[in-house]
Amino acid sequence: MWYKKHYDKMPWHRGSTNASHPRRYTYSEVRKMTKYFSHKLGQSGYGAVYRGNLPHGREVAVKMLKDTEGDGEEFMNEVGSISRTSHVNVVTLLGFCLQSSKRALIYAYMSTGSLEKYTFGSNSVEGDNKTWERLFDIFIGIARGLEYLHNGCNTRIVHFDIKPQNILLDQDFCPKISDFGLAKLCQQKESKISIAGARGTIGYIAPEVFSRNYGGVSSKSDVYSYGMVALEMVGARKQIESSTDSSQYFPQWLYDNLDQFCGATCEISSNITELVRKMTIVGLWCIQFTPVGRPSMSKVLEMLESSSTDLHLPPKGF
Missing domain, CATH: 1.10.510.10 (Transferase(Phosphotransferase) domain 1)
Structure with a gap:
């Protein structure tokens, strides 16, 4: 499976304990953190963005992509790209979800x-x-x-x-x-x-x-x-x-x-x-x-x- 092969090669996957690396969440966890998608921030051709909170309370923006079939190559491309970055002018990816056709990216919430x-x-x-x-x-x-x-x-x-x-x-x-x-x-x-x-x-x-x-x-x-x-x-x-x-x-x-x-x-x-x-x-x-x-x-x-x-x-x- 494309996802498994490339996820294993991510620099932050195997043996990593760095808290700054994005964490993988289940779709159930994504639903809970967004209070079942109750606060919609925006909509685009790729999907919708919802406001949410991580278990410890941190505010996040959850980009929920439209349900798609396939191996998730483009999705993991985005995860892989951002995971390689650390800069004040590049958004911080806190986590992601890839479960069957459900795909989400979890970012720090930008209030403005x-x-x-x-x-x-x-x-x-x-x-x-x-x-x-x-x-x-x-x-x-x-x-x-x-x-x-x-x-x-x-x-x-x-x-x-x-x-x-x-x-x-x-x-x-x-x-x-x-x-x-x-x-x-x-x-x-x-x-x-x-x-x-x-x-x-x-x-x-x-x-x-x-x-x-x-x-x-x-x-x-x-x-x-x-x-x-x-x-x-x-x-x-x-x-x-x-x-x-x-x-x-x-x-x-x-x-x-x-x-x-x-x-x-x-x-x-x-x-x-x-x-x-x-x-x-x-x-x-x-x-x-x-x-x-x-x-x-x-x-x-x-x-x-x-x-x-x-x-x-x-x-x-x-």
Whole structure:
């Protein structure tokens, strides 16, 4: 059985006493910890997420996947991917359930919810100083998490589904990358990745994932998704008054009107204008059509930690 063979090879399975390693739960235990799925937090195409408590009281979010047949390869891929990580900007997997067709992932509960909820929800706040500073902290936190996945693990992890819904925020608004169901593991020395078909979410998928005419699939595919998330974060925080066609591609509008866009924040403070300009330029670099034109996540962090006056717009390659 695929599950048995690969579960036995998990680094935390045999002889492990490390409490940080995910524990396997029965479906009956999952039902009890969620009070029989009474508190639903959200729903997606993959299943539903419920709030729950472990026996000792710790709050958790239980991702209950839709009932499926098969050997659980994709499910154990997610368990295996997250079990290899330990970083403040990557979600902590506390446990899982794989019992017949019942599959669940048990995470630490993130009280603030997703980045999508924070950025686009009814309670989101328009851009005052505190909001923009928090947004930048979230922005750089996601970058640190991705840089860790690409370069900080013994095995490189390419996520393939970076989007606002998959970035969770704790009570201090610290971002955590989640949902590793589409992730691909590869050796650090591998620069290209072989995948069968496109994977990810429309609007965030890098061009080369659709067509190899744009280049090979690599960790730069996550960089593209990060750039799209970055520009969405920036755009959602400012009402843009423009005489241009509202259907115009937003990154194109930003590229053509960067000074106008950033200048609109001057009424707040010059420091905030600096952050907005930096986030925008980095985002535009990340969404270059060809992977070779995009920075690595290490370079992204370097750009974010420099002055915006040291940054320049990329070629119009999107």
